[in-house]
Amino acid sequence: MNRPIETYKGEIYFLNDLLLYVNRATEDFTAPMHNHDFIEFAFIAEGNGFHHIGDEVHEVRKGQLFYIPIGISHVFRPVSTDLAKHPLIVYNCVFSPRLLTKLGEFASDSNIREYIASLIDGSESYFYLLDASDSIEKLFLLLHREYALPREGSFDYLYTLLLQLLIVVHRMKEDPQSPPARKLTHFDHLLTYMEQNLSSELTLSHLSEISRWSERHLQRLFKQHTAQSFNRYLQSLRIQKSCELLRSTAYKISTVAEMAGYKDIASFIAVFKRNVGNTPSGYRKAASQLS
Numbered sequence: 001m002n003r004p005i006e007t008y009k010g011e012i013y014f015l016n017d018l019l020l021y022v023n024r025a026t027e028d029f030t031a032p033m034h035n036h037d038f039i040e041f042a043f044i045a046e047g048n049g050f051h052h053i054g055d056e057v058h059e060v061r062k063g064q065l066f067y068i069p070i071g072i073s074h075v076f077r078p079v080s081t082d083l084a085k086h087p088l089i090v091y092n093c094v095f096s097p098r099l100l101t102k103l104g105e106f107a108s109d110s111n112i113r114e115y116i117a118s119l120i121d122g123s124e125s126y127f128y129l130l131d132a133s134d135s136i137e138k139l140f141l142l143l144h145r146e147y148a149l150p151r152e153g154s155f156d157y158l159y160t161l162l163l164q165l166l167i168v169v170h171r172m173k174e175d176p177q178s179p180p181a182r183k184l185t186h187f188d189h190l191l192t193y194m195e196q197n198l199s200s201e202l203t204l205s206h207l208s209e210i211s212r213w214s215e216r217h218l219q220r221l222f223k224q225h226t227a228q229s230f231n232r233y234l235q236s237l238r239i240q241k242s243c244e245l246l247r248s249t250a251y252k253i254s255t256v257a258e259m260a261g262y263k264d265i266a267s268f269i270a271v272f273k274r275n276v277g278n279t280p281s282g283y284r285k286a287a288s289q290l291s
Contacts, residue, residue, distance in 0.1 A: 005073050008036040010096050019099035020158055022140075022147035024195070025248055027076040027088040034075060039119060040068040040094045041165065042076070043131070043140045046196065049078040049088035053126060060088070065136050065169065066128045069119075070097070089196075091140040095162060103163050115170045129172055136172075139165045141188060148240040151227065186211065187221055194234065198241050198261045204230050238262065239275045246284040253280050 013021035027049060048061040053074035060066075060076065068074055078088035097120045104116040118124040131137055143161050146154055190211050194202055207230075208215045222230045242260040245251055254265050257280075262268035272280050 004032075006032045006034040008034050008038075010036070010038040010094070013038070013094060014096060018155055018158070019096040019102075020147075020162060021094050022092065022143045022158075023244060024089065024091050024144055025244065026083060027078050027090055028083060028249070029077060029081060030250075031075055031248075033073050035071050035073045036068075036094070037070055038094045038096055039070060039100070040066075040092060041169075042066040042068065043091040043093075043136060044088070045091050045137070045140070046089040047078065047087045049076060049086075051076055051128075058128070063131045063137070064128055065131055067124070067126060067169070069122055069124065069126060071122075072126055091144060093140065093143055093162070093165070099159065099162070103159065103166070107163065112167055112170060116166060119166075127173070129169070135168050136165070138188065139168065141192065145191070145226075149226070149228075149233075149236050187225060191225075194237060198238055199259050200261070202234055202261065234261075235271065235275070239272060242268070242272060242280065243276065243283065246280055247287045256280065 010019075024045065033052065042065070044060050044062050044064045044066075046062055048059065051058045051060050051066060051074065053068070053072060076088060076090055078086055080086040100116050100120050104113050104120070107113045107116060115124075139161055143158065143165070146158055146161065190207060193210070194207075204215045204218055207213075208218055211218065213221070219230055222228060222233055226233045228236065238260045242256050242262075245256045245259060249256075251259070253269075257263075257265050257268035260268070262271070269279060272278075272283075276283055278286065
């Protein structure tokens with residue numbers, strides 16, 4: 001029997017008056033067909049699978065961006081239940097129409113204001129496009145990192161990144177042959193490698209080997225680009241990943257720890273509690289009560 005369509009509410013995701021939410025999720029077969037009272041951009045970060053939207057099914061692959069308006073039912077599915085061999089990893093950036101109203105007031109270009117207005121009033125229908133130049137991927141990486149590791153001015157920075165994303169998407173839709181944006185830097189790709197290999201034993205020595213930068217230079221780059229040391233940045237990524245898994249899966253705590261890169265569950269629980277202020281099981285229980 002088909003499961004009923006669920007409605008996701010923005011009040012669950014928009015915390016502390018931040019009208020935007022960003023995550024990086026591994027899709028599976030447990031999420032229900034759903035709609036929502038917010039607007040969503042979804043970017044395929046890794047793998048391939050299917051997008052069920054309304055009565056249609058579209059094949060998806062890395063590099064595609066999907067726009068899902070308010071009230072449209074959809075869900076992503078991987079190609080196989082073997083997520084280790086066939087993962088489908090999606091960045092989700094969801095935001096309130098109220099935020100678009102603010103961004104529309106800030107935008108000076110009349111075409112961009114009109115485009116934002118079409119998202120607010122619902123006249124822009126579902127679409128998807130391919131990020132051939134990596135410009136959208138770059139913005140999603142920045143959005144996800146800023147959301148996961150907030151710092152002074154993060155609200156404003158996230159909002160300006162969303163405005164950039166809207167402008168890039170509008171340009172691609174209006175002129176698919178427009179010149180490609182700047183490619184991701186070598187260090188951007190190194191950070192992406194870390195995000196995609198958190199379950200592995202990531203060390204500065206290993207990153208030095210694959211990047212061909214010295215460990216000392218890498219330390220400088222981490223301070224310059226993330227305002228954190230390598231160890232602190234890695235720990236933040238692993239805690240963010242474990243929070244994501246605790247919210248979105250029913251995996252055992254030991255499995256979550258291993259997938260986030262912790263080999264010893266006692267150490268994982270201690271680090272998690274120190275950073276989040278709750279135990280992993282306590283965090284999962286609290287998150288489930290908000291959904």
